[in-house]
Amino acid sequence: NAGVMQNPRHLVRRRGQEARLRCSPMKGHSHVYWYRQLPEEGLKFMVYLQKENIIDESGMPKERFSAEFPKEGPSILRIQQVVRGDSAAYFCASSPNQAGYSYNEQFFGPGTRLTVL
Amino acid sequence: GESVGLHLPTLSVQEGDNSIINCAYSNSASDYFIWYKQESGKGPQFIIDIRSNMDKRQGQRVTVLLNKTVKHLSLQIAATQPGDSAVYFCAENTGTASKLTFGTGTRLQVTL
Numbered sequence: 001n002a003g004v005m006q007n008p009r010h011l012v013r014r015r016g017q018e019a020r021l022r023c024s025p026m027k028g029h030s031h032v033y034w035y036r037q038l039p040e041e042g043l044k045f046m047v048y049l050q051k052e053n054i055i056d057e058s059g060m061p062k063e064r065f066s067a068e069f070p071k072e073g074p075s076i077l078r079i080q081q082v083v084r085g086d087s088a089a090y091f092c093a094s095s096p097n098q099a100g101y102s103y104n105e106q107f108f109g110p111g112t113r114l115t116v117l
Numbered sequence: 118g119e120s121v122g123l124h125l126p127t128l129s130v131q132e133g134d135n136s137i138i139n140c141a142y143s144n145s146a147s148d149y150f151i152w153y154k155q156e157s158g159k160g161p162q163f164i165i166d167i168r169s170n171m172d173k174r175q176g177q178r179v180t181v182l183l184n185k186t187v188k189h190l191s192l193q194i195a196a197t198q199p200g201d202s203a204v205y206f207c208a209e210n211t212g213t214a215s216k217l218t219f220g221t222g223t224r225l226q227v228t229l
Contacts, residue, residue: 004160033216040125042206042219043161056216091160095215105151106217108160 002027004094004109005074012115019079019086021112025094031055032075033093033106034067043091049075082116089113125204127224136194140207140220145188147209151217152181152192156203164192164205194225202227 005024013019025032031050035043045059049069060067064082069075079086090113093106130136142150148169153161167174167181167190174181180193190207204224208217 031215035217035219040222042221043208043217045216045218048215059216093217105163105166107163108153110160 004092004107006090006092006109006112008112009110010113010115012117013082014117015083016081019082019114019116021077021079021090021092021114023075023077023092023094023109025075025092026096026107029094029096029107031095032069033095034075034077035091035093037089037091037111046077046090079114082114084116087114087116125222125224127226129226129228130197131228132197132199134197136192136197136201136225138192138194138205138223138225140190140192140223142188142190142207142209142218142220144209144211144218145185146211147218149210150181150183150190151208151210152179152190153206153208153219154201154203155206155222161206197225197227199227199229201225 004026007022011019033048034046036046037043047060047067048056051069052071064080066078089111091111092109095106151166152164154164155161165176165179165181167183172183178195182191194201202225204222206222207220210217
């Protein structure tokens with residue numbers, strides 16, 4: 001059973017370009033979470049999605065950032081018009097959430113390291 | 118001993134000794150706690166979890182202790198090995214939200 005897959009592993013963009021980060025959850029998992037990590041810091045929650053639904057986006061910046069998890073295909077975190085401050089590691093996690101059951105182990109992917117020049 | 122580095126506090130232990138990594142949490146409503154291990158360039162790896170109706174849970178070479186009175190969590194690693202060198206994060210979750218809130222992390226350095 002493959003783990004959480006993320007690609008690309010490393011992404012370099014110039015200021016003003018768009019960044020697209022992809023996450024394929026573990027088989028059988030329908031819940032995806034995105035976190036951002038700055039060097040020497042803990043992970044900060046960004047957004048929680050289920051198939052075709054955004055459940056909690058309280059950690060997502062209001063502008064330039066968006067996320068989706070379509071019925072088919074991976075979850076996408078999209079950053080428009082990137083700035084240097086967007087440089088970070090972005091991690092995706094998935095869980096087999098059952099409705100009404102909040103004690104969920106989240107399995108993390110290897111991350112995408114975004115560098116904005 | 119324990120020291121504060123530039124950003125992450127660092128705990129240095131000798132191979133074979135026991136390690137204790139501490140974490141303070143702030144949300145008294147948190148009812149589920151997880152310890153993650155993160156090696157350089159990798160994603161967090163689940164180590165052990167504990168629910169708020171417990172105060173101790175043991176795994177293989179690891180034990181997590183939860184003190185809800187003072188909102189403190191600790192991870193004990195027995196017979197620490199070089200492969201245990203990593204950054205360790207505690208994370209908390211409340212029953213009404215699925216997102217995890219991570220602590221700042223502790224870097225564990227195992228010396229031979």
